[in-house]
Amino acid sequence: xxxxxxxxxxxxxxxxxxxxxxxxxxxxxxxxxxxxxxxxxxxxxxxxxxxxxxxxxxxxxxxxxxxxxxxxxxxxxxxxxxxxxxxxxxxxxxxxxxxxxxxxxxxxxxxxxxxxxxxxxxxxxxxxxxxxxxxxxxxxxxxxxxxxxxxxxxxxxxxxxxxxxxxxxxxxxxxxxxxxx
Numbered sequence: 104x105x106x107x108x109x110x111x112x113x114x115x116x117x118x119x120x121x122x123x124x125x126x127x128x129x130x131x132x133x134x135x136x137x138x139x140x141x142x143x144x145x146x147x148x149x150x151x152x153x154x155x156x157x158x159x160x161x162x163x164x165x166x167x168x169x170x171x172x173x174x175x176x177x178x179x180x181x182x183x184x185x186x187x188x189x190x191x192x193x194x195x196x197x198x199x200x201x202x203x204x205x206x207x208x209x210x211x212x213x214x215x216x217x218x219x220x221x222x223x224x225x226x227x228x229x230x231x232x233x234x235x236x237x238x239x240x241x242x243x244x245x246x247x248x249x250x251x252x253x254x255x256x257x258x259x260x261x262x263x264x265x266x267x268x269x270x271x272x273x274x275x276x277x278x279x280x281x282x283x284x
Contacts, residue, residue, distance in 0.1 A: 108140060110179035111283035112172075112204060113274065115188045116253060117216030118195060118245040119231050120223040122262035122270065124190035126216060129271035130188055139184050144171055146189035158164065159242050172200030179209045184283065192244045194251040210283050214274060215256040220245045222263040252280045257281075 113130075123143055131141045131227035137250035142268040149171050150157070157163040168191045175185045191197050197213060204211035223245070235243040242248045253259075258277050260270045 108182040109210065109283055110140075110182045110184060110202075111210035111278065111281070112175040112179045112185045112187060113212045113214060113278070114172075114175070114191065114197065114200065115186065115214045115216055116191045116256075117218060117262075118220055118223045118250055119190060119243065120226040120228045121216040122226075122260075122267065123190075123213055123216045125264065125267050126260065126270045126274065127186040127188040129267050131134075131184075131272050133275060134184050136266035137284075138211060139284075140182060141186065142186045144175055144185060144187045144189070145188075146171070149174075149189070159248070159263055161193065164192060165199075168193075169199060174202055175200070176204050176209050176211075178209075179204070180207055182271050184278075190244050190250070192248070192250045194253065210251065210281065211280040212257040212277065213253055213279065213282075214258045214260060215253045216260050216270075217252065218262045241258065 115127055116124050127143050131143050134141045135220045153170055154167045157167050175187050178185045201211050231243055235246055244250045262270050
């Protein structure tokens with residue numbers, strides 16, 4: 104006899120280099136260690152494989168977010184804990200993903216990794232802030248392209264004020280509280 108696991112989508116939104124992916128992988132490790140089925144839908148990997156050819160216009164970003172949201176909901180509806188570290192800069196795109204989950208009766212949590220742009224630019228994991236400052240790229244979310252922070256996320260993580268482990272533990276506690284861990 105197998106036990107049916109409750110799936111959920113945990114959408115981690117925030118600026119580039121905010122810590123979204125690092126927190127997602129930390130939490131994924133803990134959940135897997137407890138025997139949960141977990142997938143991390145990393146925004147960079149999705150862009151390479153599922154959304155290849157899309158640019159960074161508002162329309163292309165919306166399409167990318169909707170594709171990711173569809174895959175996340177499909178996995179979550181089938182008992183997988185889906186962690187989605189994706190910038191998703193526009194509130195209406197994130198709201199559409201939330202509505203899709205709600206319509207399907209699938210758990211969805213929005214987490215704002217609220218790291219100030221000054222901290223992100225120092226971390227600069229991919230060198231994007233340096234390239235933008237040097238005039239090599241434009242359209243960097245939170246610098247010269249908009250980022251609409253969630254007004255009422257299920258959780259706001261101040262990653263610059265705590266360790267990765269503390270951030271993941273805070274998110275784990277929310278999952279537990281909502282019956283999804």
